[in-house]
Amino acid sequence: GQQLNQSPQSMFIQEGEDVSMNCTSSSIFNTWLWYKQDPGEGPVLLIALYKAGELTSNGRLTAQFGITRKDSFLNISASIPSDVGIYFCAQGGGADGLTFGKGTHLIIQP
Amino acid sequence: GAVVSQHPSRVICKSGTSVKIECRSLDFQATTMFWYRQFPKQSLMLMATSNEGSKATYEQGVEKDKFLINHASLTLSTLTVTSAHPEDSSFYICSAPDFLGQETQYFGPGTRLLVL
Numbered sequence: 468g469q470q471l472n473q474s475p476q477s478m479f480i481q482e483g484e485d486v487s488m489n490c491t492s493s494s495i496f497n498t499w500l501w502y503k504q505d506p507g508e509g510p511v512l513l514i515a516l517y518k519a520g521e522l523t524s525n526g527r528l529t530a531q532f533g534i535t536r537k538d539s540f541l542n543i544s545a546s547i548p549s550d551v552g553i554y555f556c557a558q559g560g561g562a563d564g565l566t567f568g569k570g571t572h573l574i575i576q577p
Numbered sequence: 578g579a580v581v582s583q584h585p586s587r588v589i590c591k592s593g594t595s596v597k598i599e600c601r602s603l604d605f606q607a608t609t610m611f612w613y614r615q616f617p618k619q620s621l622m623l624m625a626t627s628n629e630g631s632k633a634t635y636e637q638g639v640e641k642d643k644f645l646i647n648h649a650s651l652t653l654s655t656l657t658v659t660s661a662h663p664e665d666s667s668f669y670i671c672s673a674p675d676f677l678g679q680e681t682q683y684f685g686p687g688t689r690l691l692v693l
Contacts, residue, residue, distance in 0.1 A: 500681060509583075509670045509684035510621070555620065557682075564611040564623040565672070565682055 473556050473568030481576055486543040488571040490556035499532050499539040500557040500565065510555060514541070543573075551575050580604055581673050583685035590661055591693055598656045598688045600627075600671030606651035607673035611682065612644075615668040627654040627671075661692040 473490045480486060490499070498517055502510035514525050516532035516539060523530055529542045543550055556568040580603040590596050600610055608629045613621040625635045625646055633646035643665075645657040658665055668689055672682040 498681075502684075507668075507687070507689065509581075509672075509687045512681060512683065515681045564613075564626055565621075566623070567620045569620045 471556055471558060471566055471568040473571060475571060476569065477572040477574065479574050479576055480546055482546060482548060484546055486546055486550070486573060487540060488554060489538060489540040490568045491538045492558060493537075494558075495536045496558040497536075498558060499530070501528075501530050501539070501541045502555045502557060502567075504553045504555065504570075506552075513554075546573075546575055548575055581671065581683050581685040583669075583671055583688050585688060586686065587689040587691075589691045589693065592662055593660055595657055595659045596661055596690060598658075598669055598671075598690075600654045600656070600673075600685055602652045602673045605673070607654075608651060609674060610648065610654040611672045612646065612654075612656050613670045613672065615670060615687075617668075621670060625656075627656075629654075658690065661690070663692045666690055666692045 470493045471490050500515050501513045503513050504510040514523050514530040519532055519536045520534045521532040527544045532539055553570045553572050555570050557565040559565040582601045582603055584599045588596055610627040612624045614624050615621045623636050624639045625633045627633050627646045627648040629648040629651055635641045643659055648654045668687050670684055670687040672684045675681040
């Protein structure tokens, strides 16, 4: 089945630093989704990408859909304490539900 | 964005009992909803697809007789964990697709199940 490889698994950064994480897929899909999950809550959609090469921003977040359609990255600029959480890439949709990456745990050091 | 709710938010039950979890789309209709399970420090894994007016479809390895799904209306899907065991303890999350298409999913807040 489809596999999503997400890296890094965790990041320890200082407040104010920029963050970058990425996902690669073994298959080609038409959508890349990025979610954030806070402890004890459901994932919240951050950015949805629908076209190869697409670059989309949402505030301090920027994500791109790779031109090969097998990869995507998410950048967070000037991190703040509330950015702490788990970030997931996901693919799929339609009638098949979503496949999630293993997540990137973002930890901001004081 | 679309709002999806779940009830209860957390439940503790004894081994052998059954637990029902509700998932509601609050401001839109969803002919399809999805149920995921998430173990601690792991990712979300799709369990099943709930279809309004027809049987649910289950992912490989998910027992349909243990995890009963009923999509009673266009805004409600229920997941019943039957004869729960401690290994069923997990975070259960439902989602519904964007009413403009199905590529994006909106998730409920999750239900924490602890089976003693």
